[in-house]
Amino acid sequence: MSHWKPICKLDDIPPLGSRIVRPPKGGDIAIFRTSDDKVFALHDKCPHKGGPLSQGLVHGERVTCPLHGWNIGLVDGRAVAPDVGGCDRFEVKVENGEVWLAI
């Protein structure tokens, strides 16, 4: 059962950037902000070799892993073809400038 947890202000995440969220259990979660202020959350672990996606470069609705350059879709957590694989996705919402995460 997941619960909505308040995480941070939207402005705590730089546009085209990300932050790491460390939940009480389970691995780190990366939250991303796009140029049009959409927010997405993925398990902070690239499906390729486990690279921290939170350290990647955000463009459009994708993030490029900092280790070997795989592109991961922020919406579905899937690797962009021809690469295959995916990582867990988390529900996230922004209300009144506050970011909430379902964990």
Next chain:
Amino acid sequence: MSNPRLVLIGNGMAGVRTIEELLKIAPDHYEITIFGAEPHPNYNRILLSPVLAGEMTVPEIVLNELDWYARNGITLHTGKQVVAIDRVRRKVIADDGSEASYDRLLIATGSTPFMLPIPGNDLPGVIGYRDIKDTDEMIATAKVHKHAVVIGGGLLGLEAANGLKLRGMDVTVVHIGPWLLERQLDETAGRMLQRSLEDKGLKFLLQKQTEMLVQGESGRVAAVRFKDGMQIPADLVVMAAGIRPNYALAEKSGIYCNRGIVVNDTMQTYDPKIYAVGECVSHRGIAYGLVAPLFEQAKVAANHLAGYGIGRYTGSVTSTKLKVTGIDLFSAGDFMGGKDTEEIVLNDPHGGVYKKLVIKDNKLVGGVMYGDTADGPWYFQLLKDARDIHDIRDSLIFGQSLVGDVGHAGNSKAAAMADSAEVCGCNGVTKGTIVKAIKEQGLFTLDEVKKHTKAASSCGSCAGLVEQILASTIGGAYTPAASDKKPICGCTEHSHQKVREAIRNEHLTTKEAVFAELGWTTPNGCEKCRPAINYYLISTWPHEARDDPQSRLINERSHANIQKDGTYSVVPRMWGGLTTPAELRAIADVAEKYQVPTVKVTGGQRIDLLGIKKEDLPAVWADLNAAGMVSGHAYGKSIRTVKTCVGAEHCRFGTQLAMDMGVKLEKMLFDMYAPHKVKLAVSGCPRNCAEAGIKDVGVIGVDSGYELYVGGNGGIKTEVAQFLCKVKSDEEVMEYSGAFLELYRQEAWYLERTCHWLERVGLDYVKGRIVEDEDGRRTLYAALLAALKDAKDPWATSREAQPVKQFIPITVAA
């Protein structure tokens, strides 16, 4: 209102490629209908030869499966030949009576084999070589008959002959010309090819004119008779004497044709609603029969069909590679030469190697290679780039120096490698994997191969080898783009050069302005173009364009190097490789305080602290700053290190104060960003203990001053630095190396090391700007000093600035 309708006649490689290009840039613009006379979806025609040779099967060469058409909402009519175009009512009519109306029509009817106009050319057992049906017929015939005659010793004829031989037939190739492949090879190479093919068991009859084909008792062809009276048995005759553009339909419909459907540079016919691409086209009087030019045409036609109106097709230089396993030949451009050209020839008939390069006005205009084609793609690139070869002329014939390329066990000839041999040592990709991907995925460019196989996608040292494999797998379909025209990435059509020029000429200072000015297709670029554009902006407009941290990759954002486990390594700067007891003590304290698991001395005379958590970085920097140390930039596309020997300060052989010179250079260049990393070295004498010969700028002290070397590299591609000039004083060392690096900063493309940039522009150009042009040199030097005048330690500035907060994870309570 419904979408405009686009009809394509011809479900082949050129037509469907145009539709693919169109769907990329304007996915919902048209309602699309395709007519194909063959009963198959679009397949890779150039791989029919491997199918005939038994190396591949028909399903493997299909490029677009039926569900591709369905997915893209395309109405596909296979097995229907269009017999009329009604240009007044704007509709096409097929042989079964079905019709389709169009707003735009694209004709890509390809070509047909030229059937010699001789008696018997319509007998059973006489075929052309064009499609799956012909291939199937050859395979079936080989099972029950013995004698095959191929008329025509061109590419297609030889590939057919080779395939039929492998299928067990006794094959004779009849050719009217004086040697084989006379349109692709000169006589020497043609003869060498003939000998190799004879060794494989093929027979040849040259300068023979066929008079007639003789019918046998079964009603089938039985023999070929020549004008000189000679006659040879033949159960199968394959006509491969050339192709003819298939423009009968267009001509009948009143579209202007002249040995092909005549089009302008936008691929438009004389009827403005009708475009044409591929082998059926006559562009500036030339009909192309290789696939690479057709793809270039497809791109242009798609752009105009989409209504963008950008791009012109201006013709192609083509290269040739024969797809016969075990035979290496390559030719490109004007390989015959003439009275206004020069030739460089290497001929080793016993060793089976022949190379000829044709040069005009110091530029490579053509070449033929037989036996050793390893450098074919490189020569072809030089040719397309119209690179002045004057400075590399003496070694040109020996090819691109492959010395020092590592990671593929010293292999430099793709054809000789076994399928199990490792091509890409970074990602463990074998030759077999690459060939399979090229064939099964229908890959045509180096970038596609990189994406699908990962080969050459890390360090890139095997890129040349991968290009060779690509060239020998798809033959004439392979054409590299001129380097200055290669798009930066998938977000744009524009090249690095074009973007650099636009930023300078249009005075663009933000990435948004670049995206708008140059029509980027993505909202904020990608991981390839954003870092490049950010660098171009800040190097072109220093102190004016603002650095964008989100356009930098993580290492430059966090001023440390990310490691495989997500921790970072920290390298404090040691000017010229010098340190002090106090600094060492501070480093030791940091290592203990933050429990640094690994402390290592680097190749650039620094100390590396590995395994630091990101959230600890600001505190580590604070401690190192407190001891007077600053960032070592070991993470950036920037000045890395100036390595020094002990020099005349201590060494009994030293002629110059190498340590002092190194420290002065490193202080001058502090915080200098560049297209790629930059390393320097200063040695106090020619014994060169600081290894200045493999640095971007190497300074070697001699009794009378310093020698300056540039463009060395000790990494992926070991490259010995080239002598730039000799100078007398320390001040001159600063001025010349500063000016050289500023020229590199202003003109090289992002991720080009100095050696790659020098290879592209030539040392003569750099000497002209740095050594011979005194005013120019001073201007460049002044520009470098101005750009770096307020350089600050990035550790100190980011410790104080906002971004550091982002280094700390947000902890969520249970």
